[in-house]
Amino acid sequence: MATQDTSTSTQLSPEALEGALAPLTAALGDRLLTPPADGFAETAAVFLGGPERIPVAVARVRTTDEVAAVVAVARDANLPLAVRSGGHSFARHGLADGGLVLDMRLMDGIEIDADAGVGHAQGGVLAGTYSTAAGEHGLATGFGDTGTVGITGLALGGGIGYLSRLHGLTADNLLGAEVVLADGRVVQANADENPDLFWALRGGGGNFGVVTRLDLRLRELPVVTGGMVAWPAEPGTLATVLATLAEAPEKLSGMVNVMTAPPLPMLPAEVHGKPIVMALVCFAGPASEAEAVFAPLRALGTVFDGVSEIPYPEMFVAGGPEGGASADARPGFLGEGVWAPDEAWAAAAIEAVSSAQHGLAVVNLRPMGGAIAGVDPAATAFAHRDAAWMVTVQGMALGLDGVPALREWVASTSGTLGVAGRGYVNFMANATPQDVSDAYPEATLARLREVKRAYDPTNLFAANHNVAP
Ligand SMILES: Cc1cc2nc3c(=O)[nH]c(=O)nc-3n(C[C@H](O)[C@H](O)[C@H](O)COP(=O)(O)OP(=O)(O)OC[C@H]3O[C@@H](n4cnc5c(N)ncnc54)[C@H](O)[C@@H]3O)c2cc1C
Incomplete structure (x- = not known):
């Protein structure tokens, strides 16, 4: 039975690969790691072990513009692209063999707006870090059970955890997101802007773009x-x-x-x-x-x-x-x-x-x-x-x-x-x-495919539980 192993080897020659990565070398400097550079293996590693998958490069981005630059390189050079935040995917989707890893971990900014009851978190924030920042105000957003899980990966799949029966899934507390799409556009997704994308982000996984910011509802939770x-x-x-x-x-x-x-x-x-x-x-x-x-x-x-x-x-x-x-x-x-x-x-x-x-x-x-x-x-x-x-x-x-x-x-x-x-x-x-299709009721899957066709028609974002366009 075919599995959803998204690992593929690049077809590019070393020279062509160097040329394709040149814009990122210029933009990111030593935050673009290629093997066998010092620190490459540690940076590439994800939480769970498994069969070897070696990316051609790991791009450690700091800004939305840098995210868009990485997306453009992967798209234009036809490189498999893995997007990673906390690196806790059970399927080890944060690694693309022969592909480019977009590592969000340096995008770890958090702003707790206690008056508005909203937490703004960049796409690489971890559950424990966010919870500590919110906890200083006696506030919380529910995530899962583990502090080192990335809140973006978690929220995009749903997010079942310590506050779910009281306040809903993490996805139910998502008020909006900033997303870099496959064509490089940066869009907002919320109830008013791109509502179809906003619907799909709450359970459809990383299929639709790179999330650079999440806006999350905060709840009072002193103890x-x-x-x-x-x-x-x-x-x-x-x-x-x-x-x-x-x-x-x-x-x-x-x-x-x-x-x-x-x-x-x-x-x-x-x-x-x-x-x-x-x-x-x-x-x-x-x-x-x-x-x-x-x-x-x-x-x-x-x-x-x-x-x-x-x-x-x-x-x-x-x-x-x-x-x-x-x-x-x-x-x-x-x-x-x-x-x-x-x-x-x-x-x-x-x-x-x-x-x-x-x-x-x-x-x-x-x-x-x-x-x-x-x-x-x-x-x-x-x-x-x-x-x-x-x-x-x-x-x-x-x-x-x-x-x-x-x-x-x-x-x-x-x-x-x-x-x-x-x-x-x-x-x-x-x-x-088939497992991925079975994970969604028929009507949900049909709607996810529609949104996928609208926002990622060439399936650039495929290193995930993939919804084919
Ligand atoms: C020890 C452990 C405990 C867990 N506990 C829980 C739990 O209590 N409740 C629960 O619901 N789940 C739990 N999970 C599962 C977890 O929610 C998923 O594995 C989730 O995808 C991990 O997110 P991550 O960012 O850490 O992983 P990553 O491997 O970094 O990302 C997983 C996928 O999410 C997508 N993604 C990540 N970041 C972005 C981004 N910025 N933009 C677009 N797409 C992105 C990509 O498709 C990526 O392949 C747990 C997993 C582990 C290993």
């Missing part, structure tokens, strides 16, 4: 009650945890991992290496208010309880995960409305994790509902508004030789648990073009 909590992997416990989260007030969001317990010092040694139910939870309010919500979860008998009242940005400092080799990740949506998997499903998930032989095998569950469900499915390109859970079966290998076994595990487990199909683009790795 949250959250952190990590873990239980033994018992089917009854897991089913009760899931039912409790599904029925919890909208102020509670989070995620549950069924996984092999890592040797973390806060976990008792006897659970290390054994299946465990580990949640990261966030209640958008003080501990006094959260206590009653957490009581049924605590009553189940935790093996670790790190939940406390903290400033919201501290949700991100619990230590990010280590990036291994991404074997596969299959996300799907389960159930509708207020619903949770039953004990038989929970037993199957625990059994599957126990049977995995290599690396890190995880069944990750995120409760949806609340404000996510309050948005009309046609209002944004993220359309899975009725789903009760987003479930991802994920395998992270320690080295490339562990990849085939984990891939098999992901395929069989997602089949057993019924999570294949209707996927979430932000969590897809190793996806086929």
